[in-house]
Amino acid sequence: MxxxxxxxxxxxxxxxxxxxxxxxxxxxxxxxxxxxxxxxxxxxxxxxxxxxxxxxxxxxxxxxxxxxxxxxxxxxxxxxxxxxxxxxxxxxxxxxxxxxxxxxxxxxxxxxxxxxxxxxxxTQRRYFQTIKDLKSILDEGKIGSVEWIRCVTKGNILSMGPHMVDLLFHFTGDNFPMSVWAAANGINGRDYGHPAPANMLMRYVFPDGVTAYCEDAEDAVGTPGETDFWQHLEFNIWGSEGRAWWVQNKEWGYQSYNMPSPFIKETSWDASDIPGQREFTRAMAAWLDGREVHLNNLDTALMEFNAIMAAFLSAQSGVPVTLPAQIPVGIVELLEAGLR
Ligand SMILES: NC(=O)c1ccc[n+]([C@@H]2O[C@H](COP(=O)([O-])OP(=O)(O)OC[C@H]3O[C@@H](n4cnc5c(N)ncnc54)[C@H](O)[C@@H]3O)[C@@H](O)[C@H]2O)c1
Structure with missing residues (x-):
């Protein structure tokens, strides 16, 4: 059909x-x-x-x-x-x-x-070929079991953040994190289109002990050498037997302890976005056919949104928040008021 x-x-x-x-x-x-x-x-x-x-x-x-x-x-x-x-x-x-x-x-x-x-x-990046290749490496245990993740982007938590959180969930097997502890400062105004804190730091802890340190900040270190604000999206993943990484517009790779040199492949935003978007859109047809649930289905998206809003709550209250969290309806306004 x-x-x-x-x-x-x-x-x-x-x-x-x-x-x-x-x-x-x-x-x-x-x-x-x-x-x-x-x-x-x-x-x-x-x-x-x-x-x-x-x-x-x-x-x-x-x-x-x-x-x-x-x-x-x-x-x-x-x-x-x-x-x-x-x-x-x-x-x-x-x-x-x-x-x-x-x-x-x-x-x-x-x-x-x-x-x-x-x-x-x-959040189409799950359908990028380079992300699929990296996910296979992780699932095959090439770097052992994942222990620690650092991810970073510059556009704020509601503009680039959803992409970062989505890949974080993807790499950790869509396990809902147990808790988040976050800090925020500055605010991007309504004219930004995606009003949210300008700078956020988050630590998510997952049930299997994986800890993720996430930086979503205008003034983040980002990817060294990257000059395009929107291309700063980078993951570094440490496992019990090695390390893997994905940098949006530069390279991805991995190295396990027994490899004399790393495996490295190029990544390119221009070469990935449309093919990835095509596979993302195609996956909707497969979902409607009843063949396969979309990787970015609403249940997953809602979990990710809860994790972002829980970071708002943690930044606003100053204490760690257990997930999934009961989010006060006015959390965005509350946090904004505190940051102004
Ligand atoms: N996935 C990605 O990689 C990616 C990249 C860039 C932007 N985005 C997202 O895409 C979305 C759109 O971004 P954009 O920059 O194209 O936005 P935009 O505001 O420039 O364009 C949106 C268009 O929608 C039209 N529109 C809005 N409401 C309408 C309505 N009720 N009826 C008819 N037309 C209506 C507007 O007139 C406008 O032309 C945003 O949410 C943005 O975050 C995603």
Missing amino acids: VYKSAILGCGPRAEFHIRAYEGLDEIELVCLCDMRADRLSNYGERFNVGRLYQDLESMLEKERPDILHIVAPPSVREEPIEMAAEYGVRGVIVEKPLALNPKQAAKIKEIAARTGIKIALN
């Missing part, structure tokens, strides 16, 4: 969702929606998509897509998901972050539980 899909939002990120359709036979992109006529007609012409809408409900009513991509700012999440479910959409691919606050996340959870709509959070 070939599924029909639609995209809501024709901003910069949508270009990569659209270009990922080349060579994707399971899903056909049939229409686009953006309230901004200039962006809509630009993408319609550039990518040869003829059916264009400025209003989501009109598009859903007329086109009845199976899959909707929501490539809109994070304030635009639960309403289009609910509307999509009403018009028979079966799968939603929603850009990160899942939500800006616990209320939005709870509403998305409720809609999914009530309607059965399948939701995948667009």
